Structures are given as C-alpha cells and as structure tokens.
Amino acid sequence: MPYKRTFRHGVHPPELKELTEKVKIRRLPFPDEVVLPLSQHTGKPAKPLVQAGDRVERADKLAEADGFISAPVHASASGTITAIDLWPHPDGSYKPAIRIAVERYSPQAARPRIIPRWEGLTPPQIVQAVQDGGVVGLGGAAFPTHVKLAPSKDVSIDTIVINGCECEPYLTTDHHIMAEYPERVHLGIRIMARALGVDRVMIGIEKNKPDAIEAIRATLPADLNVTVHPLTVKYPQGAEKMLIEALLKREVPSGKLPLHVGVVVQNVGSCAAIAEIFETGLPLIERIVTVTGRGVAEPANLIVPVGTKVRDLIDACGGLTEDAHEVVFGGPMMGAPQANLDVPVLKGTTGVIVLSEAETRRKESFACIRCGHCLDACPVFLNPQLLGQMALAGRYLETEDHHIWDCMLCGCCSYVCPSNIPLSQLFQVTRTAIRRLKTEAAA
Amino acid sequence: MNASAILASVAILGGVALTFAILIALANKKLKVWEDPRIDAVSELLPGSNCGACGAAGCRAFAEELVAGTRQPAQCTQLGGEDIIDIAEYLGVEAGTAQKRVARLLCAGGSHVTLRWAEYRGLETCGAAAAVAAGGKGCAWSCLGLADCERVCDYDAIYMNDVGLPVVIPDRCTACGDCVEACPRDLFTIMPLEQRLIVQCKSLLEGEEAEELCEVACNGCGLCATDAAPGLIEMKNSLAVIDYSNNELADPAATARCPTGAIVWVEGQQFAEKPQPARSQVA
Numbered sequence A: 001m002p003y004k005r006t007f008r009h010g011v012h013p014p015e016l017k018e019l020t021e022k023v024k025i026r027r028l029p030f031p032d033e034v035v036l037p038l039s040q041h042t043g044k045p046a047k048p049l050v051q052a053g054d055r056v057e058r059a060d061k062l063a064e065a066d067g068f069i070s071a072p073v074h075a076s077a078s079g080t081i082t083a084i085d086l087w088p089h090p091d092g093s094y095k096p097a098i099r100i101a102v103e104r105y106s107p108q109a110a111r112p113r114i115i116p117r118w119e120g121l122t123p124p125q126i127v128q129a130v131q132d133g134g135v136v137g138l139g140g141a142a143f144p145t146h147v148k149l150a151p152s153k154d155v156s157i158d159t160i161v162i163n164g165c166e167c168e169p170y171l172t173t174d175h176h177i178m179a180e181y182p183e184r185v186h187l188g189i190r191i192m193a194r195a196l197g198v199d200r201v202m203i204g205i206e207k208n209k210p211d212a213i214e215a216i217r218a219t220l221p222a223d224l225n226v227t228v229h230p231l232t233v234k235y236p237q238g239a240e241k242m243l244i245e246a247l248l249k250r251e252v253p254s255g256k257l258p259l260h261v262g263v264v265v266q267n268v269g270s271c272a273a274i275a276e277i278f279e280t281g282l283p284l285i286e287r288i289v290t291v292t293g294r295g296v297a298e299p300a301n302l303i304v305p306v307g308t309k310v311r312d313l314i315d316a317c318g319g320l321t322e323d324a325h326e327v328v329f330g331g332p333m334m335g336a337p338q339a340n341l342d343v344p345v346l347k348g349t350t351g352v353i354v355l356s357e358a359e360t361r362r363k364e365s366f367a368c369i370r371c372g373h374c375l376d377a378c379p380v381f382l383n384p385q386l387l388g389q390m391a392l393a394g395r396y397l398e399t400e401d402h403h404i405w406d407c408m409l410c411g412c413c414s415y416v417c418p419s420n421i422p423l424s425q426l427f428q429v430t431r432t433a434i435r436r437l438k439t440e441a442a443a
Numbered sequence B: 001m002n003a004s005a006i007l008a009s010v011a012i013l014g015g016v017a018l019t020f021a022i023l024i025a026l027a028n029k030k031l032k033v034w035e036d037p038r039i040d041a042v043s044e045l046l047p048g049s050n051c052g053a054c055g056a057a058g059c060r061a062f063a064e065e066l067v068a069g070t071r072q073p074a075q076c077t078q079l080g081g082e083d084i085i086d087i088a089e090y091l092g093v094e095a096g097t098a099q100k101r102v103a104r105l106l107c108a109g110g111s112h113v114t115l116r117w118a119e120y121r122g123l124e125t126c127g128a129a130a131a132v133a134a135g136g137k138g139c140a141w142s143c144l145g146l147a148d149c150e151r152v153c154d155y156d157a158i159y160m161n162d163v164g165l166p167v168v169i170p171d172r173c174t175a176c177g178d179c180v181e182a183c184p185r186d187l188f189t190i191m192p193l194e195q196r197l198i199v200q201c202k203s204l205l206e207g208e209e210a211e212e213l214c215e216v217a218c219n220g221c222g223l224c225a226t227d228a229a230p231g232l233i234e235m236k237n238s239l240a241v242i243d244y245s246n247n248e249l250a251d252p253a254a255t256a257r258c259p260t261g262a263i264v265w266v267e268g269q270q271f272a273e274k275p276q277p278a279r280s281q282v283a
Helices: A123-132 A145-149 A173-180 A182-196 A210-218 A240-248 A268-279 A310-316 A373-377 A384-392 A397-402 A412-416 A423-442 B003-030 B037-045 B059-068 B081-091 B126-131 B148-152 B178-182 B207-213 B223-227 B244-249
Strands: A033-037 A061-064 A079-088 A094-102 A159-164 A200-206 A225-231 A263-267 A286-292 A300-305 A324-329 A336-338 A351-356 B101-105 B158-160 B166-168 B188-192 B197-199 B233-236 B239-242 B263-265
Touching (some): A145 A268, A173 A182, A173 A268, A182 A200, A182 A268, A200 A210, A210 A225, A225 A240, A263 A268, A310 A324, A373 A384, A384 A423, A412 A423, A423 B126, B148 B178
Parallel strands (some): A159 A263, A200 A225
Antiparallel strands (some): A033 A094, A286 A300, A324 A336, A324 A351, B158 B166
C-alpha cells in the first residue's frame, strides 16, 4: 500500500490481545437460566408476546419489534418462562426482562422453519427478514441492522464499509469471526449488497490480525467488487466515522450519519448474523464473546446464548483469579463496568473483561496544565480541555457551542491526559445534564 | 483673542443645551411611567436571593404581586415571622398564612442498611456515579451519597450524615427546588412540612428481592395500605403511594406494621445525625 491508511489523531493503547488471540472459538454449554432484557438495542424496547409459564423452543420469538427502530427478541434456549419482570441490566438500572429456566435434557433444537432463499427476495423483503431475525449491530452500539439497510430515498449509497478493525484492547471477537467463519462474513456482505443495491464493498481490518486478513482475502468472491484494506493499528479506528475517513478520506459532517456521505458501515459480526438467517434460518440468539483479562483463569472466545449471565461465562473460563478487581462489558476504553455478576450478555456485548487491581487503580487528578495533548488525541477534533473546564464549572449548555454532541466518548483525551483528568466521564455527565435540562425546560 | 468668537461658541453650546434640556423635560412629562414606590420599598424588605420558591420569577416580581394584592407576604418561604409582619404592616395587609414546605428525600438507604456490590472509583459526583453501573450500590433507585444536593444548596440546608444520606434542615430549607434538579435519581421532592406520612423508598422491586438490596426498602407488602384510612394509601408498581389530597386522614398507625420501616411518620427533620439500625435488625 503506497500510503498508510488510517485516520488523523487517535491513540495507541497497549493491544493486550495476546491472551485470546490464538484461542479458537468454543461453544459454551447451555446455562441453567437465561435472562433476555426487552431492551437490548438502540431504539424502543420490544413488546413481549409470551407470559410466565409458557414453554418455548430455542429460536422462538418472545417479543416483537415496537416500530421500525426496534428489534425483536428470540429465545436463546428451550425451556419454561419463569417470569417477565425487572432484572439488572448492564447499563446499571433494572429493566424488564424475560427469564427462561432452561430445560436440562433438551436437544435445544429450533422448530422446523422455512428458510428463504435470499437470491429470490427483493430488497424490502431482505430488510424485513433481517428485522425479523432480530439482528443488531454486534460491534457494541446495538443499533438495529435493518434500519441501516433501508436508507431513505433522498440519500444515495455508493459504498458498504465492513468494520473488522476491533481497535479496543483485549477484544478478539471480530478477529475470530473473520479468521474462522470468513465464508459466512462474505455471504452476509452479498446479502447486504443486494439489499442496498451497491456493488462496492470495502473491508477494513487492522494489521495486527494477519490471519484474519489472510482468511478474508482467501475467500474473496470473484463476482463482487470487494476489497480488503489492512489499516495501521490505532484507536478508535473501529468508530464508524473514523473508519470512513481511513478508507475513503470522506468526513462525516457534524451531526450527520455515515449515510449522508454515501456509506453504510456494518460490523463483521453483523454480517455473519445476517448470513446465519439465510443459512440456518436461526435469528440472532447467540453471539461470540471474548472473556479475557488478567482476572480470568482461562481467557477464551466463546459462542454463548444471548442472555447468559456473566457469572456463568466466568465460571466456564475457570473462574476469577486472586487479582480480579473489575468486570467490564465491551472494551476497556469505552466499556461499561459492571457491579453485579447476574447481568446477562446482550446482543451487543462484544467482550467481558476482568481487570486486575493494578489496571483499575485510579490516579490522583491534578489541574489542567494546558499541554494540549488531548487536542492532538481527539479523533473528532474537539477541544477536550476547554470542554472539561466548562463541565467542571457546571456550564453545561455552553459546551453545546463547542460540539459536545460530536464527542463519541472514545476516551482518547482521558487516556493521554498527564493530569489524569477524567475528561470523557465529565463529557458523559455533561450530556446527561444537558438532556435533563432540556426535558425540564420542555416540561 | 477674539472675544466675539468665545461669546458665539458659548451662546451656540448654551442654546443646544437648552433645547435638549427642554426636550428631555417634555419627554419626562409625556412618557413618564408611574411606578408604585412601594414596590421598591417592599423589594428592599425581601431577601433578594431570587430563589423562586414562592412561584414568582424573582423577589422583585414577588414584590409587584404583593403590592398588587394578589399574593400574601407569608408566601415568601425564606423570611422569618417578624420580617413578614414588617411587610404586612407596611402594606397594610394581612400577613396571611403559608404552608411551610421542605425538600424530602425518598430514600432511607444509607450505607448501614444497603447492599453495595462494588466500589465506585471515579469523579466524586452523583451525576458521574449514576452513569457507572449505578455507582456500585445494589439498589438502582437509591441515594448515591456523593452530595450533589449538598453542593447545590445555597442555604446550607443540606448536610451529609454518618451513613451518607443528605439531611435537610427544615428551618433553613426554602423549598427552592435546586436539590430536586441536582439529584440524578430524582429522589428529592418538595412537600408541605405537615405531610408527615412519607414512603422513604422508590425501589420498584418487590418482596425479598427488594429487601436483599436494602433493609429499609418498600417491599410492596401492602400492610400500610390495609391499616390506613381508605383512599389514603394505594399500591402502585409494588410501591406504597400516598394520596396527599387526603392528608387529613394520615395517622402514624399506617407505619406500625411496616416490616421494613420504609413508611415513616416524620416530625420536622427527616434523618438523624447517627441513624438507628434498621427495624429488621432490632427485632
């Protein structure tokens, strides 16, 4: 490659992927209970179709999508529904969830179903099938995938970008999907290309996954314009706007979406999930999760039923070590720490990381010395030190003039700050405060 | 020097000044807006902190309403009895009566009774802790104890007690509502001091699930609703809800059989400096 493909700014945290890089994906045995929150995606929560006491088979639809920006929830194991009530959610609150007591000696077979041939479907039919399959973005944000496949008529899409960056430290989920199921990723790409009527597909993979690049390259289809682009390793390359900049040199304007610059970005895991609907007929009921960190005895890449409790995942990996100190969902940069080990794995949970005491120790923060490191790190070219000062002073509404909503909370500024100011946490607080102020003003 | 030039300039400038003086004098007559001098006088007597608890936009707006006679002096939540009588005597009106209102915390889950799953390390504010796994506390509806309300209170009416709960001093509280806005869990509510029956819990969990997380949680058993006068307490989402429009029916009997002590009869201040152990521990 003549020039180094990447975006401007960003940081280089230690990759720490060696713990699970070489560990092949294995299947987790079915747990005794799965808990399926009705809200596992961005958008409106699903509406339950079942009641406590009902018997369900694996892959049965338990809750239907409420509107277009919503996704249904399917049973990830056969068993009996014990309750539909509040259960701890990875976001820290309690949310309504369907609890299934899993049948011990069940074959865990789905009911016989008709698998549509995608070649014969029109684009709207594919979109409908993807929504019925409950597919959401598996890279972490959990935005319903079908919404991205049905852009409004006034934008024209010329490129599909497939996100195989996995820039967060520790995680190896997407890496193993690409290395072990490349055909499935390619089938998903084909189906999406048909749904969107686009023939240019670019796959961006960071260079630290040579086996994934090789596997994807080896299975490239001859009849589609799919290209693989190895990218310089940098965080947050997997953020969709950064990836578009790295691959296409297009900048998504402030407050706009990738589709406004003619691009749809999908995670490799979502591609595989779409392929699964048309291959086996199964909706999104299981996903691959990296369970890793120095606090876990045997780090692994696992196929787990959605709704499995973190406790079961950690037990399957040999339990916690002496040093275990903090459990995080997602990556260490943007992930959400968990207080309760009974929270279930959601569709959008990319990894479970158990960090050690040394990794989580909080350093004392000092006053800002105006060194400007955060400005050089911010991938969206904001001024984190100014925003941080405003947030500390409680001048929340003023931060809007300095584009607080373009911040994606990637944490680069906090990472580089020599004074250890928790900048991205301040921005998170600021955004919550602005939302509160606005709803109060409206009321 | 030419004396006539000096005289001419004095005459011109004097003439211009005189013309404008006459114009201003006319404008003052013609465009004068008469304002009741009592508004200024009453404004002087009001506290001038613009807390907004009376419902007016500020102290001056309240003074205008006082002079117009649409409000009564006692509706200022900050002034003491003598100051109110001063205003009433000055305006020659009744001082009126107003219900004393205070901020009440709908959570009694101090660190001595609640389960804490994890230790929170990060920005020491409730707003920040609420966004990180509910601040590590078991109950997702409970007080986070990092004193956002204490910092925002302009009247030093809130302090944090030994178990990390904010204590509101009724005498100092002006019911301005700043703490209501500051609390990320929406635990504060402004209510009249004479509404003494309070459910100090917002947890939507039920039964043992709720009690595991907090010894003083409302577990939704409904005993208080049974004991109280009909129509006073209703169970909603496994939480006792008091209908304060029937407040005259309220009586401490409703709290007698509460197994956790979530419903309380409060005289004055809500929490003690050093709180007693929970009821379930005593028994």
